[in-house]
Amino acid sequence: MTTILKTHDLSIAFGGVIAVDQVNIEAHDNELIGLIGPNGAGKTTLFNLLTGVYQPTSGTVAMFDGQRLSEMNGLPPHRRAQQGMARTFQNIRLFTSRTVLENVLIAMTISSPAQTVGALFRTPKFYQQETDKKQRALALLAMFDMANVANELACNLPYGQQRRLEIVRALATKPKILFLDEPAAGMNPQETQALTELIQQVQTQFKMTIILIEHDMNLVMAISQRVYVLEYGKVLASGTPSEIQQHPAVIKAYLGEEI
Ligand SMILES: Nc1ncnc2c1ncn2[C@@H]1O[C@H](COP(=O)(O)OP(=O)(O)OP(=O)(O)O)[C@@H](O)[C@H]1O
Incomplete structure (x- = not known):
């Protein structure tokens, strides 16, 4: 397993709100990672930090190319895109x-x-x-x-x-790592099912790393190899989908919701 992306104590505060709070995550080569958490947990803000839309208040983002480490801090989004990051947005x-x-x-x-x-x-x-x-x-x-x-x-x-065109457009840049922000938002069940298969196909065919924010738990649990759960800007848990579904703190955070 080769690490391709890693954060160290990544944080950002907006006024008094610490939207992302000392987050340590890593993504490996050809891995599909789900990023879940209640509304306002900090998922999109974390994507914005990873892709350079925001610069962190503290902490670091690094990408690895083989043994070579590139610090991303200070790089704007287009420079990170040249390093192999691509993303889609919650709003088309x-x-x-x-x-x-x-x-x-x-x-x-x-x-x-x-x-x-x-x-x-x-x-x-x-x-x-x-x-x-x-x-x-x-x-x-x-x-x-x-x-x-x-x-x-x-x-x-x-x-x-x-x-789907948003995803094609992101793929057109030949990324090493693709960030999908709620790709199934607003889709009907048939469209969601077709999209689920497509994301898996993309991962297999292009052998790329995908990090996916998604509220549709069936989708996340069906296709992720690993899942990070954010709550109040912090990583609450990480593990395989089945570990996450049985994780007491996650069940508590989602009390009343089916995981
Ligand atoms: N530019 C900003 N200025 C001030 N506060 C912000 C900004 N961006 C995000 N926040 C705050 O940071 C917190 C995390 O928001 P974020 O949108 O990252 O959550 P999320 O997990 O993506 O939520 P959702 O699932 O609803 O999309 C929220 O309290 C939000 O109001």
């Missing part, structure tokens, strides 16, 4: 007036900009790269059953497909 953030294909191509271009000279003078290499990008984008869309809507405007897609 697509380029709604662009087509589905353009949304994916833009993500690819942002993550690996074309050589300026090639782009300026439209060299044969530039055209080849553009063709390759388009083929890769279409292949990703096909995997998500969306090749047939490649030329639709993103705003015209049904909600479930918009959510």
